Amino acid sequence: MSHPLSRRRFLSATGALGAGAFLSACGGGSASPDSEPAGADTPASDTYDGPNVELEFWNGFTGGDGPFMQDLVDTFNSEHDNIAVKMTVMEWADYYSKLPAAVSSGRGPDVGIMHIDSLPTNAARGVIMPLDDVAAALNLQASDFADAVWSAGEYDGQRYGIPLDVHPLGFYYNKTVMEEAGLDPDNPPMDRDSYEAALEQLKSAGIKGHWMSPHPFTGSMTLQSLIWQFGGSLFNDDGTEVTWHEDPGVQALTWMVDAIHNDYSPTDVGQDADAIALQNGQAAFNWNGIWHINSLKEVSGLEWGVAPLPNIGGTQAAWAGSHNFVLTKPRRPDENKLNAARVFVNWVSKQSLAWAEGGQVPARTSVRESEDFQALTEQAAFAEQVEYLHFPPAVPGISDAFADFDQALNEAVLLTKEPAQALEQAAQRAAKKLEENRDKYSG
Structure with a gap:
């Protein structure tokens, strides 16, 4: 896009x-x-x-x-x-x-x-x-x-x-902001320790490094990626039960909320404000979709890079559509x-190489592995995640449950509920929807 x-x-x-x-x-x-x-x-x-x-x-x-x-x-x-x-x-x-x-x-x-x-x-x-x-x-x-x-x-x-195609979430970083804070602009942090250390160094330089979005875009994609990284899941394998409220989900959402408590992120981040902050030099890091590549290419004078998502939870994982x-x-x-x-x-x-130029990763392996695609540096970086991307279970109406998931994200990141409480209550509501959908689509 x-x-x-x-x-x-x-x-x-x-x-x-x-x-x-x-x-x-x-x-x-x-x-x-x-x-x-x-x-x-x-x-x-x-x-x-x-x-x-x-x-x-x-x-x-x-x-x-x-x-x-x-x-x-x-x-x-x-x-x-x-x-x-x-x-x-x-x-x-x-x-x-x-x-x-x-x-x-x-x-x-x-x-x-x-x-x-x-x-x-x-x-x-x-x-x-x-x-x-x-x-x-x-x-x-x-x-x-x-x-x-x-x-x-x-x-x-x-x-x-x-x-x-696949269109994954990935890691964008503002090289100028990193350099201003004394970070190496060519070596973005790729694990939890280095990421949190970078956020602390950015904070010392007066920069809120990673703006946490309370909105489905891009907050929900971030939270889903983190839950998988912490070894959890959103649903059980057949999509009949909600599991996002279990311990990995709580760890993931707590990590996002702690970024606000630790002053690495402002509170009440508006829709798209996280992306705009990166463009305007107010933030160093942004987790966003591959479609954002061509947007940043249009910003004159912006020094930026992309990489796969940092591994915060210990397991490589990323959201994708x-x-x-x-x-x-x-x-x-x-x-x-x-x-x-x-x-x-x-x-x-x-x-589909031409389609990739529009900001996508080709689903077809032969195109994705071609020299021409590898020459698309930013898209190729996103494609490095292709073996550990996640999609929802193939269950009719599964998306109905995400309204509750998004509500839990919003409540926790806006600091109106604790992560565990928000996820538990959302899971209870979503479980009822899954049950209703089983009856709805069974015939």
Whole structure:
């Protein structure tokens, strides 16, 4: 995204991890009466030999990433005479609200994008269709992608997403501020002892080094990362129980609150104020998403760097989201469109270096390990975390619980409740929602 507000609008619509709302894709188109299906097993992964088709492609890339995706679509269209992809972009919130009705009325898109945490909910509601046959037709294997993101695209034993990228949280640091405090600007602190020592040195220089956000963006992402780093989890493995209130969660949230008590962070940090403080030289450190890279590149004269998240809790871990290609259940299946969509999805996946330039880590291993991607210094630093990124369990409605998680974060960081109390009360509320969702989605 080109500006923190673009990501904030996304998060306000989807929750800290994305609400289990709708953002998807495929086609409401019906088969043309005079066209012959090309056959599901006929096209190779990179060719489509059927009649001319037009694919509707919806997404919410309204920020700086949008032009990069449009360039990919334009290039694809120029190379494929019999496939015309039309991209429609809208705010994620509008996308979520419009998609269900569009799909049910047969006017939905043919291809679309969905955040990975929304896949199970949409699968359970019958909005999106399984993609095991698509993955097989494209000869996609688990080894083609980062393990965490490939596994997270499955629900109830079937695949519902083809991963395009991962967008992790990472560590930004202001080199000028570090140098002013006597810190080495080329060696940011990467473990708890050195990080806290750096914060203390910054404090001695009159600088509040790391502003702790009480908001879902970026506070919730920070807290989730810390819980995993301290050896904990947000839920049990099958997503039926809340576990964020256990000891690792309390340690993680206490570490954030202690930054305020120790005067390393101001109180009542506003939305996006942590990112702005880094840009303006008021803070040295900021944990933020990969989408923030291009924002900082636009700030004239700013000396900054990025690195994987420091390991505060003893276990390497980081929050991440992911954009996935999805197909929705059409009212009348059209094999030609399905085959053309396969070609489009596979082509973009292979060409996703251009997408990485927009501020993402390619999910596809071959692209991520290429020399061209490694030359994207900042994105490559974020990609170092790919083997220990975390996603929520594949459970319908799991995101409903995050409203309570975010409330606990807010209460503790704003110093209105102790961390243990805030997390315990939030867990009790969230547990009821998980139980309600089991009944809601069981049929």
